[in-house]
Amino acid sequence: MKPTIRPVKGTRDFYPEEMAFRTWLYGQMKAVSQKFGYQEWEAPILESLELYAAKSGEELVKEQSFVFADRGGDTIALRPELTPSLARLVAQKQRELPKPIRWWSFGPFWRYERPQKGRTREFFQWNIDLIGVNSAYADAELVAIGAEFFKSIGLSAQQIVVKVNDRKLMEEQLAQLGVPPDQIEGVYRLIDKLDKLPAEKWRAYGIDDIGLSTEQIDRLSALLTNRELWKESADLTAFFNAIDDLGVSDYVEYDPSIIRGLAYYTGVVFEARDRSGEFRAILGGGRYDNLVGDVGGDPLGGIGFALGDVVIGLVLEKFGLKPQLRPAPADVLVTIFDAVLARTSAKVAAQLRSGGVKTELYPDAVKLDKQLKYANTQAIPIAIIIGPDEATQSQATVRDLRSGQQQVVKQAELVEQVGNWLGTK
RNA sequence: GUGCCUGUAGCUCAAUGGUAGAGUACUGGACUGUGGAUCCAGGCGUUGCGGGUUCGACCCCCGUCAGGCACCCCA
Numbered sequence: 001m002k003p004t005i006r007p008v009k010g011t012r013d014f015y016p017e018e019m020a021f022r023t024w025l026y027g028q029m030k031a032v033s034q035k036f037g038y039q040e041w042e043a044p045i046l047e048s049l050e051l052y053a054a055k056s057g058e059e060l061v062k063e064q065s066f067v068f069a070d071r072g073g074d075t076i077a078l079r080p081e082l083t084p085s086l087a088r089l090v091a092q093k094q095r096e097l098p099k100p101i102r103w104w105s106f107g108p109f110w111r112y113e114r115p116q117k118g119r120t121r122e123f124f125q126w127n128i129d130l131i132g133v134n135s136a137y138a139d140a141e142l143v144a145i146g147a148e149f150f151k152s153i154g155l156s157a158q159q160i161v162v163k164v165n166d167r168k169l170m171e172e173q174l175a176q177l178g179v180p181p182d183q184i185e186g187v188y189r190l191i192d193k194l195d196k197l198p199a200e201k202w203r204a205y206g207i208d209d210i211g212l213s214t215e216q217i218d219r220l221s222a223l224l225t226n227r228e229l230w231k232e233s234a235d236l237t238a239f240f241n242a243i244d245d246l247g248v249s250d251y252v253e254y255d256p257s258i259i260r261g262l263a264y265y266t267g268v269v270f271e272a273r274d275r276s277g278e279f280r281a282i283l284g285g286g287r288y289d290n291l292v293g294d295v296g297g298d299p300l301g302g303i304g305f306a307l308g309d310v311v312i313g314l315v316l317e318k319f320g321l322k323p324q325l326r327p328a329p330a331d332v333l334v335t336i337f338d339a340v341l342a343r344t345s346a347k348v349a350a351q352l353r354s355g356g357v358k359t360e361l362y363p364d365a366v367k368l369d370k371q372l373k374y375a376n377t378q379a380i381p382i383a384i385i386i387g388p389d390e391a392t393q394s395q396a397t398v399r400d401l402r403s404g405q406q407q408v409v410k411q412a413e414l415v416e417q418v419g420n421w422l423g424t425k
Numbered sequence: 426g427u428g429c430c431u432g433u434a435g436c437u438c439a440a441u442g443g444u445a446g447a448g449u450a451c452u453g454g455a456c457u458g459u460g461g462a463u464c465c466a467g468g469c470g471u472u473g474c475g476g477g478u479u480c481g482a483c484c485c486c487c488g489u490c491a492g493g494c495a496c497c498c499c500a
Contacts, residue, residue, distance in 0.1 A: 006491080063426090064498070081500035109500070114426095116494055125500075196496095261499050284500070306500055337458075372460035387458055401460065 010113075010121025016327035022124065024325055025309055026106050029126040032149045033104035036141065038128060041103045043085035049075040051084045051295065066110045066121075078110040082127040083264070083291065083304065090131055091297030099132030101302075118280045118311045129304030131292070136235065139268045139287060140242035142303050146272055146283055147248035149307070154321040160282070163255035164270040167286075169233040170259070173223055177216050185263075186210040187220070194224055194257045195277075223256060230254040239268060264288045268303065274315050282315060283307035328378035330360040331422055335371040337387045344386055348396060348411060352384075355415030375401055382421055384414070 007013055014022060030040070049067055066078035079085060082105060090101065105127045115121055128145060130138050143162055150160045170191075171184065179187055190206050197205060206217045223229065230236040236254070243252050260269040267287035273279065285305025293299035316322040334349040336342045342365055349361040360380065362371045368385065375383045385397040396414055399406035400421055409417045 009492095064500095079500095083500070111498095111500080113498070114494095114496095115492095116496095119499085123500095127500090192499095280499085308500085335459090367457080368459055369456080370460090374460085376460040383460080385459070389458085397459090399459070404460085406459085 008121070010115040012120060012122065017325070020325035020327045021313065021322065022309060024323055025124075025126075025312070028149065028153050029104070029106055029307075032145060032152055033128055035148065036102070036145050038102040038104040041089070041105055042107060043079070043082060043089060043105070045079055045108065046076050047079050047085060047088075049077045051088060052077060052080065064111045064113050066112050080109060080111050082107075082109070082125065082306065083129070083288065084295065086127070086129055086131075086302075086304070087291040087295045087297070090300065090302075091292050091295050094292070094297045094300065100138070101129070101131040103131075104128040118314055120310055124309040126307045127304060129302050131302030131304075132300055134267075134287070134289065134301045136238035136242045139239050139303050140246055142285060142305055143243060143252055143270055144246040144248045146270075146285075146305060146307070147251035150251065150272070153312075153316065155315070155319065157250035159274060159319055160251065160272055160315075161275050162252045162270055162272045162283075163258045164236075164239070164252060164268060165254070165256055165258040166230075166233055166236050166239075166268050167259070167265055168267055169229070169236060170256070173229070174220075177219050177223075179212075179216070183211065187212070188259045190220075191224065191257055191259045192261065226256060227254060229256050235267070260284055260286055264291050264294075266290060266301075270305070272307075274318070278318070279311050279315055282311050326379045328360075328380055330358045330378070330380050332357055332359045332382045332384060332418055333371070333375040333378075333380045334359060334361045334384045335368060335375075335386075336362050336365045337368065337385065337391075339365045341386055341388070341391055344391055345384075348384065348386060348414065351411070352415060352418065355419075357415060357418055372399075372401070382418060384418075386411075 012018070033040070049065070052065065065080045068076055070076050086103070090097065107124065108122055109125050110122050112121060113119070128142065130142060143164065146162055147157075150156075170188075174184055174187055187206075187210060190202075190210050190212075193202060193205065203217055203221075206212045206220070207214065212220065230240065240249070240252075240254070243249050258269055258271055260271065265286035266289040269286035271281040271284040273281055283305050285303070287301065287303040289301035290299060291302065313322070332352055334345050334352070336345045346361055349359050352359040360378075362374065372383055381400065381402050383399045383401055385399060386395075387397075390396050390408060394411045395408050396411050397406055397408050398414070398417055398421060407417075
C-alpha cells in the first residue's frame with residue numbers, strides 16, 4: 001500500500017459519482033421544501049460552543065462535538081446540529097421576521113463518535129422548520145413534508161413509516177403512574193430502549209437503574225403497547241385529523257414508544273423508519289416551544305425535523321431506488337480524427353456550445369476507438385466524428401451511442417440535428 | 426469509553442505451516458474511420474507494520490496501526 005494520507009476518520013470522499021447522488025438528494029429536498037413554500041437559508045458551520053451548551057443533550061456537547069480553540073482563545077464547535085443556530089437567527093430578528101417562518105437548509109454537520117453503519121463523523125442533513133405557530137396543522141405539515149419527500153423519491157408507505165408521539169401526553173401518563181418530574185428524563189431513556197433491550201433486561205434496567213417499582217414498570221409496559229393511547233390527547237386527535245386532510249395518513253402511525261433523545265422537545269415528536277426496522281431512524285424531529293427563548297429571544301415555538309444523507313442512501317440502496325446518475329454532464333463528445341483535423345473539431349465543439357449544447361472535446365488525437373470507448377464509459381449519448389470525408393464537404397457524422405445509429409449532416413446544422421437526437425431518445 | 430471481527434494485486438476475494446492465485450479493472454492486439462460483446466497477450470504484491478515460535482509463517486503467538494460492526498449516544 002502506498003503511503004497515502006488517509007481521509008480523516010469518519011469522513012467520506014465524494015467522487016463525482018457520490019457527489020451526483022448528493023446533488024440529486026439536495027434537488028429532491030429543495031423541490032419538496034419549495035412545494036410547501038419553504039425558504040432556503042444557511043447558518044455558519046462554526047458556532048460558539050455555548051450555543052449548544054444551552055439546550056442540546058449533555059453528551060452531545062461534551063463528548064460528541066468537534067471543539068477547538070481559535071487563535072483568539074474562543075471555544076468554537078463544528079456544528080453538531082442546526083436547530084440552535086436556527087433559534088439564534090430567529091431571535092436576532094425576531095420582531096421583523098414575518099410569521100410563520102418556513103425555512104429549510106441542507107449542509108454538513110459533525111459529530112465526534114465511532115463511525116459505524118449509517119453513521120459517520122461528517123454527514124449532510126436536510127433541516128426544515130416551521131416557527132411561530134403552534135397548531136395541529138403546523139405539526140402535521142412537517143410530518144406531511146417528510147412523507148411527501150419519501151413519496152417523491154419512490155419510497156412507499158409499505159416501506160417507510162413515520163411514527164408519532166407527544167411528550168405532553170407522555171408526561172401526563174407518567175404523572176398518573178406516580179413518576180416524579182425529576183425522574184421523567186430517566187424514564188424517557190428507558191422508553192427509548194424498549195426495542196433495543198430484551199424484555200427481561202429492559203425490566204431490570206427500569207427497576208434497578210431508573211428506580212421504578214414493579215407495578216410502575218408493568219403499567220408503563222402496558223402503556224407502551226397501547227396503540228390507542230393518542231385518543232386521550234386532544235392535540236394528537238387534532239393532529240391525526242390534520243394528517244388525514246393532508247393526504248398522507250398511510251405513512252403515519254401512532255407509537256407510544258417514540259420519545260427522541262433531544263432534551264428540547266416539548267410536544268409532538270416523530271421519527272421515520274423503514275418498516276422492517278433494519279436501519280436507524282431516517283429522520284427525526286419534533287416540537288420545541290422554548291428554544292428561541294433559551295437563546296435570548298422572546299418565547300417562540302416551532303417544529304422541525306432533520307434527515308441525514310447517510311441512512312437515506314442505505315435505505316434507497318436496499319430497495320433498489322438509488323438513481324443511476326451520470327456524473328458526466330456532456331451530451332456530446334466531439335472526437336478528433338487526427339492532428340490535421342483537430343482545429344475543425346475544436347471549432348465544431350465551440351459552435352455546439354454556442355448553441356447551448358453541453359459538449360466535450362476529446363483533448364488528444366488518439367485512435368478513434370479509444371475516444372468512443374471513453375464516451376461509452378462516461379455514458380455520453382452522442383459522438384461526433386469529422387474525418388477527411390466529412391471535412392471536405394463541411395459535414396460531420398453524428399453517432400448515437402445508445403442506439404448505434406449514425407448519420408452524416410452538414411456542420412452548419414449540427415446544433416439543430418443534435419437537439420433532435422437528444423430530444424427523440 | 427467497552428466488546429467482537431477483519432487487514433493478501435487498483436477493486437472484490439482465494440490459498441490442510443511447505444516458494445502467492447482467480448475474477449474484475451487496466452494496457453496492447455484480433456479490428457490502422459467507429460464504443461458496448463467475444464477471444465488472445467501483458468504487468469502487478471516488501472501478504473498493514475514490528476517482534477516471536479518453527480527447518481520453513483499469509484496461516485500459530487504477542488504487540489502496534491488501520492478499517493468494519495455492535496454497545497454507549499443520537500441532531
